Amino acid sequence: MSSASAFSRLVRFVPKSNTTKVLIGQPTQQELDIGAAVRKGQEVAAHVFSGSSVLAPGQNTGATETIERILSPLAQNEVGTIRCIGLNYKQHAAEVKMDMPTIPTVFMKPSTTLADPWPAQTILPKLTQADDCGDYESELAIVIGQTAKNVSEADAMNYVLGYTAANDISSRTSQLNQSQWSFSKGFDGACPIGPTLVSTSIVPDPCKLRIRGLKNGNVDMIFSVPKLVSFLSQGTTLPAGTVIITGTPAGVGLGRKPKETLREGDEFAVEILPHIGTLVNVFKNEV
Known part of the structure; x- marks a missing residue:
């Protein structure tokens, strides 16, 4: 399996x-943070694979290409509905003054939220701009x-292809005004992912990855990756290409003083280090 x-x-x-x-490849420099490197204008090369999707990448063709633009690891038509976990980090639950859940809190984002890293523009909807x-x-x-x-x-890890980084962009006013979160987190482009998809073979324990958000920590998940995959698959088919975003650590803008x-x-x-690298997003207002 x-x-x-x-x-x-x-x-x-x-x-x-x-x-x-659009190509699939493997960066030639094994430990290079390609998201950060491309943002700095550095040339980044990749060994080209024969497949057209990370779900079936094929084999190394022997050809090498220089990256012009990084795309999300999966296309919108490959992901279906994105499953999202809320309040999955102890410190984040504390900063927003909410009780820690005893079972995973689940909401969903449509495939239209999936977006590419920089230089693609990450759009702030008019609704979000209205009250900042x-x-x-x-x-x-x-x-x-x-x-x-x-x-x-x-058995859950047998079904996991790999890991990447995501930015769960949120409209907090809508989120706090509603009991369900899908609307406030479901706007077009509100789930950029990337820059790389990293195999489980080189990340045996994702809880040892270091996650940071950098604007102008150690992972402290309440529910582990196997727990989340198992939980979400109960009575529900998760097709290949399903993306599960696992919740944010502490440090969101809502929890800062001043906000x-x-x-x-x-x-x-x-x-997210090591291996995955830096997902860069530059924001532009929807007009």
């Missing part, structure tokens, strides 16, 4: 040699590699 493939890190990208193409309530959340994302249903925690919000021109980076 293993979804393991012959890769350690994959990037979906547009090559400089032909900007009409845009917020960021730095999250570890799980990508399911094969169809999962009624999976046990013991911080996202505005046009702001740059926010989700850094």
Whole structure:
């Protein structure tokens, strides 16, 4: 049942040699943070794979291409509905003054929220601009590699293809005014992911990854990756390509004093190290 493939890190990208193409490849420099490097204008090369999707990447063709633009690891038509976990970090629950859940809190984002890293523009909706309530959340994302249903925690990791970074962009006024969170977190482009998809083979324990949000820590998950995959698959089919975002650590704008919000021109980076790298988003107002 293993979804393991012959890769350690994959990037979906547009090559400089032909900007009409979309390729799958593996960065030539194994430990390079490609999101940060591309943002700085550095040249980043990747070994090109024969497949057209991270779900079926194929094999290394021997060709090498220079990255012009990083794309989200999955296309919108590959992810279905994005499953999201709220309040999955002890310190975040404390900063927003909410009780820790005893079972995972689940909400969903539509596939239209999926978005690319910089240089794609990350849009702040008019509704969010109206009362300056845009917020960021730095999250570890799980990508399911094969169809999962009624999976046990013991078997759950056999269904995980790998990990990437996500920014769960939120409109806090709408979130706090409603009992359900899907509307306030479901705007177009409100779930950028990337820059790489990292295989479970090089991340045996995702709780040892370090997550930081950087605007202009150690992971302290309440519910583990196997617990989340198992829980979400009970009575529900998780097709290959399903993205699960696992909740934000402490440090969101809502919890800061004074409160911080996202505005046009702001740059926010989700850094998950080692291996995954930095997801960079630069914000622009919807007009």
